[in-house]
Amino acid sequence: MAMDAAILHTFTSPVVLFFVLGLLAAFVRSDLAIPEALAKGMSLYLMAAIGMKGGVAVAESGFSSTIAIVLLAGFAASFLLPFTAYAVLKGFGRLDRINAGAVAAHYGSVSVVTYVTATEILGLSGIPPAGYMVAVLAAMETPAILSGLMLAKGLKSDSGNERSEMLREVFLNASVVLLLGSFVIGLIAGPSGFSEVSPFFAAGFKGVLCLFLLDMGLIAARRIMMTKSLTWRLSAIAIGLPLVNGMIGVLAGTAIGLDVGSAAGFGVLCASASYIAVPAAMRMALPEADPGLYLTMSLSITFPFNILVNIGLITSVAVALAGPGGIVP
Amino acid sequence: MAMDAAILHTFTSPVVLFFVLGLLAAFVRSDLAIPEALAKGMSLYLMAAIGMKGGVAVAESGFSSTIAIVLLAGFAASFLLPFTAYAVLKGFGRLDRINAGAVAAHYGSVSVVTYVTATEILGLSGIPPAGYMVAVLAAMETPAILSGLMLAKGLKSDSGNERSEMLREVFLNASVVLLLGSFVIGLIAGPSGFSEVSPFFAAGFKGVLCLFLLDMGLIAARRIMMTKSLTWRLSAIAIGLPLVNGMIGVLAGTAIGLDVGSAAGFGVLCASASYIAVPAAMRMALPEADPGLYLTMSLSITFPFNILVNIGLITSVAVALAGPGGIVP
Amino acid sequence: MAMDAAILHTFTSPVVLFFVLGLLAAFVRSDLAIPEALAKGMSLYLMAAIGMKGGVAVAESGFSSTIAIVLLAGFAASFLLPFTAYAVLKGFGRLDRINAGAVAAHYGSVSVVTYVTATEILGLSGIPPAGYMVAVLAAMETPAILSGLMLAKGLKSDSGNERSEMLREVFLNASVVLLLGSFVIGLIAGPSGFSEVSPFFAAGFKGVLCLFLLDMGLIAARRIMMTKSLTWRLSAIAIGLPLVNGMIGVLAGTAIGLDVGSAAGFGVLCASASYIAVPAAMRMALPEADPGLYLTMSLSITFPFNILVNIGLITSVAVALAGPGGIVP
């Protein structure tokens, strides 16, 4: 039942329907396009809003040892998942070292919008993830960049100076700063401070997400139509990795003792692949890698697969794992 | 009474007042300007919102034979109105064939923002048009482009390949895709799905419309101050056509058996002239035509005339035609 | 108590916290940035919203002689404050005539966002300024530009034609037109007309202010990190002037007989320094002046000082001056 519900909610939610509209519009080669400044602004808005909401939730619920454990788990997953991805990309995917490392970094890191869409769908199913999961989201953004670079370049390569500069840029990239900053603001402001700004950050949220996903649908579909680098092997990996990583995540989340919504959320985080923070970091740190590869895989294949199929799947597994009593914890 | 009310609502509505502010600011040569990316984004937002609202309304009311009839009427009006416009523009207006065809296309097509402003004013008067009128709006966008091109170029001109490419671009232009796509999303999501996103798409609507009309006022007034192509004959046509087309529309709408608000809405659609989708199509398909002509006529004369005068007029006529019992159908 | 409350509200308000986040993010050299088109759009939105709200408030309360008096006081303050500022900047600050005049103009004029932030903090403390203070805000924007130019160039310099063109540009600059225009729209539309658009202009206001202050924090901190022109003397002036001007304003406001919130508001207006309308005017009228000076002083020092410290101070003084009975007037 929960599975059917999650899938049904996926395909009647305006949020997902706008994503599909974007895909279709690009496939029929319509000139529909969201101005880039606006799209960028919407992505910042979504991060600020999700960050604050998470902080407010933790301000209400208080800290617990679960939070510390799941933060650690997130850190570990982000750092370790690139290693298996790298092996598959080099072996089955036939990529060279540099490109395999660059792509692997994307799959260890996370996609904020995939997570946000999952929280909407989980919310509709009555099992929203806990607020602290936003901190996990932020924690999972960057470790994968480090392991991806290690895999691509080995440990020695860069001069110490360049390396520390690079680390600074990775750890202080826009999305990490905004997510964590808003999270802390939510913590400090608490429910009463948040209520002042909730008409903007809470009420408007799903509508902005609709327009942003419309744009992501357009960009994802146009990219796959223009790509020159994709092979069937890589396409298969771009679907296989989120499937496997999602299952690992949901199992780990359940094992840690997360509630069913948070376990599903953790699964989605592991399944998702970055297409905002990591590509920019790779342009800087691994300019020799082909952006046609990593952007097309993460944005044009994995992202739609996660939105349209995998979130529903992961939710069903989380519900099944939680057992009959799990849904109303 | 209804007439006075409609006119009063026109001039105390913030929506219209911001348009007037834009006109005035441009006339005194203030440097006030809305960033273009934002203006573009607002126009997309307005189309997505009006499309969804229409779809939700039809999801609630169900389909009826009236919808089929008025869709057909809209299609016919959009295709046929350019023919009379063309005759007047070539005869009285003294334009050559190319320019007369290009301008005529604008007057057969529709202005989304004029329609949206009319729905606000009609809503304030208690006679909102039916939700399915949004589908009519979408249906009326493109037929006029075809007849305008036929008039300008004759039937033979382009190679088959170029022609089919052009047709694709015309029928899949951004506003048609977004309007129809959002309409279908509204249909699928229905009232319950829409309620999730209504704080964004419904509550924010009038405010966005205010800022967008501020920008349109600025652009319309600046354009008329910079134009080199306008004659008094063309100015007269830019007022005469919406008057006549509006009356034709309101009569046809009443004859078809539409409720008073929808009949007025149909009149406004016929009266309005496109200044977003059609100019871009003309730059592509008729680059030899002078954009100074068609943009100045449709945007700088017809659009303000419709907003400030003609919507009120059309509403009064619709109310008068409906008779004493017509207002509460 | 009111002082503690004001300070507490300052540092738990999301609005101020986002400003601090922007400052911090820039100081650690994060690449976080709000698209410029969006930032510009937010500043226009804030002006339109504050203007309308002021107009609606006056439509409700009616005109009174207090309004005329405080408008005059605002005009006078804006025109006169640059004279003392000029003396200090030339003497203690060691600037030449041109630069001293240019900087002085900024300190006579006002910062819309500083005022808006103050109204939020005053509102939280239960003593919001009166609606007509928005008209005072608009009135104080430009006189300072005139006195600054007089100080920098003397009275004779420009040809009559150039001068009148310059005056037109100064008096019809975007923010004056938008503030006054929206104020008049609020007056005409009144509470009932405003209720249509209030979900956009009222409910969204604080959230937009958060993101705008995030951006201002980023820009202010980046500018001070890139500046080459700042001396310790000028930094001291950039803190001393708002302190002194704020006290003058709050005393004058109380003497005029304003309620405690409006007196504090008047103090904030005198204390604030323009960094939007005036810099652009100076680029036009005094291109020889160094923008590195006036932007860094007003935006990177005075603005944060006002937001983080001075608004709280001024509020406390206003409350103290009003005496025990003053708070509940």
Added chain:
Amino acid sequence: MIETVIRKRIEILADTPLVRRVTDAIDRASITGWTVLPVQSGSGREGAWREERVLGTDKSLILTIASQDKAAVLAESLAPILSSHSLLLTMWDVEVIRGERF
């Protein structure tokens, strides 16, 4: 000293709806690439324009680097529509590094 070779740089100002037509012509001339820059406002024989992005009638600047020969092919193929489509084409010689790319 680094070695440079001479190539043609061609810049074409066109209505944004016509950019595809220009880049198609560049591709047909088998030039390796092109880059599009945004344009804000302008003035010409047909009057001034600004703020036309929302109307969809704004302009863009297309720049492309090509060998002398390919540049000539491109100029030749665009010449017939330069006037009718209000295109503005300028070209000049530039030095590039690793010119074999172009």
Added chain:
Amino acid sequence: MIETVIRKRIEILADTPLVRRVTDAIDRASITGWTVLPVQSGSGREGAWREERVLGTDKSLILTIASQDKAAVLAESLAPILSSHSLLLTMWDVEVIRGERF
């Protein structure tokens, strides 16, 4: 081979509030037109700048194509304010098609 003629291409970087002054000078030199491009950030003797659009102190790039003579008139008329107004002017020869337009 298509026939081309040589014209001057002049590009002027100016504060956005001063664009009108520059385009007025272009019009006064009776040049047929100009085009304005947006600029994002920069650095010069007076330090670096970025993100100044919201403050209204950003810069724009004005480009114009003119005959040698008119270009000289324009350069002459802008020369006195180049320094005081922080304008940056470069010009060079370009080939244009149908040069009678300029």
Added chain:
Amino acid sequence: MIETVIRKRIEILADTPLVRRVTDAIDRASITGWTVLPVQSGSGREGAWREERVLGTDKSLILTIASQDKAAVLAESLAPILSSHSLLLTMWDVEVIRGERF
């Protein structure tokens, strides 16, 4: 006639995340300044791109005016990474007024 001198104008197209690396190189070549222009879309050997600003992988155009010598220093310092970092560099001679600035 106003007096002009010849300088090099260098334009470099780079991924936006790499702009800092390019401007650092310009500063290291002790050139007085640089200016960055936005870019909208493009196409090259690695395929076409557009709308990548939200992904952070869009491109920017950096332009700088320098003396012949400093231009050579800059070209030399960027040459090693031109290919690996997909930079596109063109340079040509321009006339500037008050050339002592550069």
